[in-house]
Amino acid sequence: MAAIDRFRLDGRVALVSGGSRGLGRVMAGALASAGALVALTARDRHRAEEAAAEVARDTGAEVIGLGVDVTKAAEVEAAVGEAISTLGKLDILINNAGINIRRPIEQLEEAEWDLVLDTNLKGSWLFCRAAVPAMKRNGWGRILNVSSMLGEVGLAERTPYCSSKGGMTLLTRTLALELAPFKINVNALCPGPFATEINLPLLNDPEKKAAMESRLPIGRWGDPEELGPAALFLCSEASSYMTGATLFIDGGFTAQ
Secondary structure, eight states, X not given: OOGGGGGOOTTOEEEETTTTSHHHHHHHHHHHHTTOEEEEEESSHHHHXXXXXXXXXXXXXXXXXXXXXXXXXXXXXXXHHHHHHHXXXXXXXXXXXXXXXXXXXXXXXXHHHHHHHIIIIIHHHHHHHHHHHHHHHHTOEEEEEEOOGGGTXXXXXXXXXXXXXXXXXXXXXXXXXXXXXXXXEEEEEEEOOBSSGGGHXXXXXXXXXXXXXXXXXXXXXXXXXXXXXXXXXXXXXXXTTOOSOEEEESTTGGGO
């Protein structure tokens, strides 16, 4: 197989949680452009279906949109089942759905901690649990957990988010060990600061935006489109000898 062909996903089926916007949307498009059939999810099914139609139009692939609250086990299991019944199987899972609440710890409510941990970490665990049986039946699988550079290093006023992403990194390593005998590779992608909706509170504050840029060796925020090729690599045969790894796409932040 030629090296470039190892990035192709023809005949593969992928599910991307939180795939209607931001980095999830970019990753769904990258996989679809490489030949995968894609199911993308959002909490609002109408938004998911609109995004799916746009990705399908841009790539020519079959893409469906599913509504799911990732904190609800029954909804996660139903989404995985619908993806399989509609697209035929499930080979690839990208756990991307996530939220961030930024405030000093004494200003955070317990319910806000629960919401971030349930969305970012529990939701990913629920999707893994629902998807693994299908991958075992296939004898092949890729799970890509979208962690963060803040799963490796801390940043003030983000205790729920950093805790959830640190957990995501260890979830990745543990599942990699558990699933390796079944030819299912599990890796984590750790983005740095990208110009997406989740970061609007920082992007819209010139002082905070400049402060982050000053800490980035590359000197700028990431363009979301720069993440797509990395996701494609980790979801394809191009990364066949990688499992339990964390790949940082962070402008050099964690190199310091």
